[in-house]
Every structure is written in C-alpha cells, then in structure tokens.
Amino acid sequence: MSLLSLEKVSFSYPESSEKKLDDINLELASGSFNVLFGKSGSGKTTLLRQLKPALSPFGKKSGLIRFDGRPLDELNLREQTEKIGFVMQNPDNQIVTDKVWHELAFGLESLGLDQATIRLRVAEMASYFGIQSWFLKDVQELSGGQKQLLNLASIMALHPRLLILDEPTSQLDPIAAGNFLETVAKINREIGTTILISEHRLQEVLPMADQVFLMEKSKIIVNGKPRDVGRMLKETKNDLFIAMPAPMKIYGSCDQGTDYPLTVGEGRSWLEKQTINTEEKTVEVNIPKTPPMIEVKDLWFRYQRTAPDVIKDLSFKVPAGSFYSIVGGNGTGKSTALSLISRIRQPHRGKIKLNGRPLNKFSEDELYHQFLGVLPQNPQSLFVKKTVLDDLFEITDGKQEKKSAAYPLKMSKEAAVAGIVELVHLEQLLDKHPYDLSGGEQQRLALAKVLLLRPKILLLDEPTKGLDDFFKQELGEILLKLKLQGVTILMVSHDVEFVAEFSDVCGLFFDGSLVTTKPAKDFFAGNSFYTTAANRMARGYFPNAVTVKEVIECLNQTQIS
Template sequence: MEIYQLQDVSFTFPLSDQATLSHIHLTIASGEFITICGRSGCGKSTLLRQLKSILTPHGKREGTIRYAGKPIEEADQRTQAAEIGFVLQNPDNGIVTDKVWHELAFGLESLGYDSGSIRLRVAEMASFFGIQHWFHKSVSELSGGQKQLLNLASIMAMQPSVLILDEPTSQLDPIAAADFIETLRKINQELGTTIILTEHRLEEVLPVSDRLIVMDDGAIIADDTPRRSGQALFRMKHPMLAAMPSPMQICAGVEAGIAAIPVTVKEGRQWLDTFLQGRSMELPVVDTESRGQSVANAIAGGGKRQKPVIQFKEVWFKYGKEAPDTVKDLSFEVEEGQFYCIVGGNGAGKTTTLSLTGGLVQPYRGRILIDGKNIAKMSAKELFTNKLAILPQNPQHLFVKKTVEQDLYEMLSGSPLSLAEKAEKVETVVQFLELEPLLTRHPYDLSGGEQQRAALAKVLLLEPRILLLDEPTKGLDGFFKERLAHYLKKLNAEGVTIMMVSHDIEFCAKHGDVCAMFFDGSIITENATKAFFAGNSFYTTAANRMARHVWQEGVTIEDVIALCKKSS
C-alpha cells in the first residue's frame, strides 16, 4: 500500500525566483525505511515539511501530494498530529513540558485520551525506549541523546503510521547516534512504522535503509537501494559521493569497480581483504606515541613549541550551588595557530568548556588565561574586539534581523569601515558560504545546514584571532565540509587559533592537529590526531574500523586509499 504519492511537486518560497523543490515524483510504500540525503540547501527539509501540511512553510506549492490515498489537505490537524510524527533536528525545539513523564503524556492529553489509556501507553513507551530509569527526571537534566530519545518516544506514544525525522542525530555523539538509529530500526521492523528521514551521517543509517534518495538543487537524482544509489553517484562522478559511507568512498577512490560496492564496515573489510589478497603491502609509519601537550607542533616543528593562547589551570565549574560539577579540575593548553578538536559523549562538559573559554560563564575555582591574561579580569569589549569569536551549538542564537543579509551587516554595525568596505567583506563571505540565494530569506526559514552556514558567516566577519566552534559541521554536506576545512586551515596558516567541539569524527580525524577526549567533566587523553584515533575502538573513523585489522594506523579514507594504491 502506498502511504505517500507525490506527483510533479514544486515549491517556491516567497520573494524567491528559484524553486526550492522542482518537479518531484515520489512514491513511498507503507513500512518502508527511507533515507534522504543531499547537499545543504538542496531541499531535503522543505520536502519533509510538505509531507505534514501543518508544518509546510509559507510559499507556493504546485503538484499533488496524497497521503493514504487522499489529498493531504483533506487530513485534518488531529489526523496529522496522531498519524504523522515529526522529529526535529534540535532536541530542545521538540520538548514542551518540564518533566519526562509529562512529555510522554502531553501528545495523548492533547488528543483527548482518557487517563487509563494515557498511563498504559506512557508505561509501554517508557519500557520500550528504556526511559523508566529517568522517568521522573526534569527535562533540563537530560543529555542531548536522552532529549532526542524522549522526543521520539513521546511521538511514538501516539502510535503514528509515519515517522518523519529531520537530521535527528546531528547533535548526538557517535555512540548515542548509533543507539538512536538502532531504535529507529526496531520501530520500523517491530512496529511496521514507515520511517522517512534526512541525514548527513550515513555510516549507521544506510545499513538499515530500504531506499536512499539523493537530492540535488531541488530535484531527485537517485532513488534506489543504498548500494545502487551509491553506484549511480559513482557513474555520475557526482560530488555527493563524498558524503557516502567510508567503504563506498574507498572503493570508488581505488576505482576497483562498482559491481559489489560495499556499504557497511563489515562489507568494506571483506572487500579490502579480497582486494589485498596476493598483493604485497608497504605500510606507512605513523607515530602513535603519546606526547601530551603541543604534540602536533612538536611533530611539525621538530619539538619547537608555539605560544599558548588558551590555558586552563585546574578549572572547576557547575551551573548551581547544589548542581553537580560539569567541569572538574580541567587543565590543558591550546597553542597559537593550532586546530584543537574536542570529542566526547553528550553531557561530558565540552560545550561548557567553550563557554568558559569565551567568558560566557565563570569558574568557581581555577584560572583561564587568554594570551596569558586571566579572563576574569578582561572586559567583554577587550575579549571580543578582534580577539575571540564563538559559533554556538544553536545557530539561531546569533540571528537578530528579518533577513540573512541584514543579519550579516548587523555584525559590522560597530565597525569603522566604510559602507563600500563592509559590502566587500559581506560579499566575500557570502560567496564562500554560498549564501547568495538566501540573502532575502528570514534566518528562521532556512534549513539546519543553511542556518549553520549563515551563522558561520556572521562569526567569520569578525576576523577573530581565536575561533571557538561548537559543532560547525552540523547539517553540512560532505562537499561543503571540505570547503570549510580548507578555509579553517587557511586561517590556521595565518595564525588564527581554532578550538572545535565536534561529534564529527571523520572531520576531526582528517583536519585537526590535536584531538582530546572529554569524559566526566575533564580531558582523559590528548594526542596528535592520527595517533589519537588509531588507539580508539569506538571514537574512531569508519575507515579505521574497516582497515585496522591490516593497518591499525590507517585513520582517514585517504589513508586507506593510499594503502590500496601502494599495494602491488
């Protein structure tokens, strides 16, 4: 049975000359698991919102959308609320109450269910999702992964026929993301719920997907099984191939044929073993010795250390007198011109550390030094004027105007530059971040990836010497991540220091100088990036998991491709 049928659907936002969706033809059968991917701004989120008309943005739609055989406009609000679940990218945006148990019951209360039915369904969902251990907690006490799981459980309590998710794992650490995807698999397999989601992190989701739909510039360019969609991208030499799982990219990079292109790490290992069988290998040597602080500069500069610009000295912090410590006895240094990456689970204290570095909160014990000066003795003007800038985890916190263009110029409102000089700076950052089609749009109407790019543009206009980034690749496609990495490395070369918190393991492994792991409020290990990831089991790349049985030090996709090409 077809649950959705889209015929020649196009959609255009107000004041826009270009359609965001262009002549979409799509049929989704009941019980399918559909993954939609594409470059940031390709129309993925807009397409999802067409599938629940009460969430469709303002604009002009053409074509027809049928839900369960009827025009979707005929489905009233109660039907859509009960039968079509929608999980947002940001967990906080989907939570409306203060307690876990109340959040689980809220949707059922809104639909008018009696108390007995509500108690039964809430108990059932709490048990199915493993929520019973934090059932009575306040929502504010939950980690990002727990909040997203709560969003999912509260929607599933209404027993929807369709579950739509817009990049649900973008703010989750790798382990929490894998657990979340496994929960979706259980919902699909055990309850028969149709699942339609957009996602940039494809390593975990493709193995459980029935179909992979690839979008580009508002149109569908591939729609088949994940393997066949990957083969189609390979034949087209399409840039979206860079967003596919590591085994796919490695196979394509070696150009060993695509008849049996691997999708999972398991298939990648089997493919690699077959490819290397009978060949001699010359394994590159990677230094895996832990050297503590300044390891990257020591390696690059023969042991010469650069000046530390960020220093934490035995820092402790908590959000209230009775609250537990979020940061515990934290000491580390970041050197000038260094690309310093911080990884770790949700709730480990990573974002709080960025806030401490930026002076947004103050420790109750210990010292934080910026360029050797105690941040507690610096004024906000002294700290942020041409010295330090922060990209927050939620990009919406930076938007204050009605259009993207106005927001960009607002960032330069206090600058002594002439109007022509401001326009030149804005034009440069607009071109780099590909914001031209978005300038007249309201920032809140943008997709998650587009908001991320617009927020990053505002931060880069400040030209800071210290750049603090909280999940900068969230919502960005693989192609644009490479452009961002190139720009960040260019800033590094000019002496800009970058400290980044990220769940994007592949990005950190490929581009960071030093990587540190947070656990329970402090750094438990730090090393040069390749040495760091080569020693981990879960906090490592898919390429490393695929190739470590033949070469443990192979960390990036490029490493494994080079190994294959060197073998003879």
C-alpha cells in the same frame, strides 16, 4: 502497497519566484525504510514539512500528496497527529513540558484518551525505549541524546503509521547517534512503521535503507537502492559521492566492480579478498611547538550552588596556531567548557589565560572584537537582522550603502563582506531572512559572521552540524587556511571523521574533564568506538590510517589483485 505518494509537487515561498520544490514525484511503500539526502538548502526540510500539514510552511503549492490513498489535505488535525509523526533536528524545539513522564503523556492527553490507555502506552514506551531510569527527571537534566530519544518515544506513543525524521542525529555524539538510529530501525523492523529520514551522516543509516532519494536544486534527481545510488553517483562523477559511507568510497577508488560494500563488515570482507602488502607508510604529525594561546588550569564549575560540578579540575593548553578538537558524549561538559573560556560563564575555581593574560583582564571590546570569535551550538543566537546581508554588515558595525547595482560591495567593509559571502557560498541567500534558511545555511551564515571579526582565537561548538559533506570539506580547508594565518582553533565536535581529517590534537571529554589528549591521528587509531569507519574497516591492514583518504593512499601503495 503505497502508504505515501507525491505527484508533481512544487512549492515556492511567498514573494519568491524560485521553486523550493520542483515537480517532485515520490512513492513510499508501506513498512519501508527511506533515506533522503542532499546538499544544504536543496529543499529536504521543505519537502518533509509538506508531508505534515500542521508543519507545512506558507507559500504557493501545486501537485497532489496522497496518504494511504487519500489526499493529504483531507486528513483532519487528529488524523495527522496520530498517523504522521515528525522528529525535528533540534530536540529542544519539540519538547513542551517539564518532566519526562509529562512529555510522554502530553500527546495522548491532547487527543483526549482515557487515563488507563495513557498509563499503558506511557509505560510501554518507557520500557521499549529504556527510559525507566530517568522517567521522573526534569527534561532540562537530560543529555541531547536522551532528549531526542524522548521525542521519538513521545511520538511513537501515538502509534503513527509514518515516521518522518529531519536530521535527528545532528546534535548527537557518535555512540548516541548510532543507538538512536538502531532504535529507529528496530521500530521499522518490529512494528512496521514506515520511515522517511533526512540525514547528512549516511555511514550508519544507509545500510538500513530500502530506498534512497537524492535531492539537488529542489528536485529529486536519483532514487533507488543504496548500492545502486552509490554506484550511479560514482559513475556520473557526482560530487555528492563524498557523502557515501567510507567502505563505499574506498571501494569506489580502487575497484571497478558493482558490488559496493555498505557496512564496515562488508568492507573488511572485500579487503580480505585482496592481496595486500601490509607495510604501512608512517604518517607524520606536525603539531605547532608554540607557547599556549589558551591555558586552562584547575577549572571547576557548577550551574547552581547545590548542584553537582559539571566541570571538574579541568586543565589543558592549546598551542598558538594549532587546531585542537574535543570529542565526547552528550552532557559531559564540552560546551560548558567553551562557555567558560569565552567568559559567558564564570568558574567558581581555577584560572583561564589567553595569550598569557588572565581572561578577566580583557575588556569586553578587546575580548569579543579583537581576540575571540565564538560560534555557538545554536547559530540562531547570532542573528539580529531581517536579511542575511544586513546581518553580515551588523557584525562589522557598519551599514551598506544603498546602490542600484546587484552586488554593490566596494568599500573596505563591503569588500570584507563580499569576500566572506563568496567564501561560505551565501550569494543566493543575501535577501532572505536568516530564520528562513536551512540548518546548514544558518550554520554557514553564523560562521561568516564570526570570521568577519578576524579573531585570533576561534571557538567552535559543533560547526559541522547540519552541513552536507561537500561543504564540510570546504569548511575544513577554510579552517586550515586560518590556522596557517596564525589563528588558534578550539573545536568541540561529534563529527569524528571531520576531526580526524583536519585537527592536530584531539582530547576526549568525560565526566567534566579531559581524560586523554593525543595527536589526532594517534587518538583515533587506538579507539574502538571513538574512531572513524575507515579505521574500523582497515585497521587489520593499516592500523594508523584513520581517514578514507589515508586508507586509499595506503591501498594505492600496495600490491592489490
């Protein structure tokens, strides 16, 4: 039985002739698990928000959306709130109270339920989601994973029939993301809640899906079961096959069959049936042997005088011209460490040097306009103008000339902006307000502003958040080109696949400090959880291969029958 159906739904934003949704037809069976994916800016978030009228953007809409057989517009606000839950990409955007237990009770109190019912549902959700140990905490003390779990629990306390999730794991570390998605699958499996989730990280979520929808250029171009969608993308040579799980990509490069493996376990089973020469080619790791561009020594930091230390005796060096990445769980202090290196915060003990000079010896102008480029976790903090183009010119301290040509960028500053626009694919977005862009498009705009500074050191905090796999690959190539030009890159990321493919060195952050630092290939080859799906799948045959590309190369060099 269908719980939700869309019939020829189209939508465009005010004063725009471009359709952000174009003739969308979609049907979700009651109790099903559905995945929506596509490139950044393809219309996924716009589509999801149409399904919750309270969140639907203003604009011109046509077509019909039915929920449980009724036109969606006929549901009153109370029915929407109770029956349709929505989890946003950024957990901080959805939390409205100061305490965990307040947040769990807030929606129920808003509906006017009696105290006995509220206490029962809050206790039930806290127990089901394992929140008991932090039930009385302040919300600001929670990690990103805990905040997102709290959002989910708060919504599930309302007993919705449809749960919509928009990139819910984009800010979570791999372990927290896996736990969160397992919880969503458990809700679907045990409670029968219908799930519609938008995701770029398909490794974990695709095997859970009953149905998959691919959006491209405001249309749904493919839908079906996960294996069928993967096979169709491979057969049609669609570039979004790059977004499929690692086992599927490895199988697709080596086998002409149709039984594509979805999980790491299925990928191992397929490998066991092959005849493989396990003699592995050694992967050479070339780390620049240069003086340190960033030097951190004996660093300590706490947010308040009486609070516990967040950074504890942190020491490490980043060689000039290298790509150094830091991974670790939510709340371990990674972003705080970047804020200290960028002088946004001051340590209460320890030293930081950039290119051999103490950090406090740099003037503001020299540090932020000649030396450092900082991409924060929240890209919106960089946006100050009303259009993308004006925002780009703002960072150059210059204004564009008013000319009648469609793309009048000819002077030096204009040429720089034109080049960066082409580099990060912002051509179609120049007249839009930065806040109207999708999460991935905002990330690209923020990166463009930072690169326009031409920094010697690039500090990146979760740069792949919200990006589709297609642009992630391009971002990696951009960063490698910058490295060849002598730029030193220090990146904090939860995206282990990206780190494994492009970084020189990787360190694991735990409890306020780096507990280990190794060449990236060695780091991921030796871990059980902080490693890639490709390595988990093939480590029995190629233990040093950590990326899909490396596993495929190893397979191509062996005898397979």
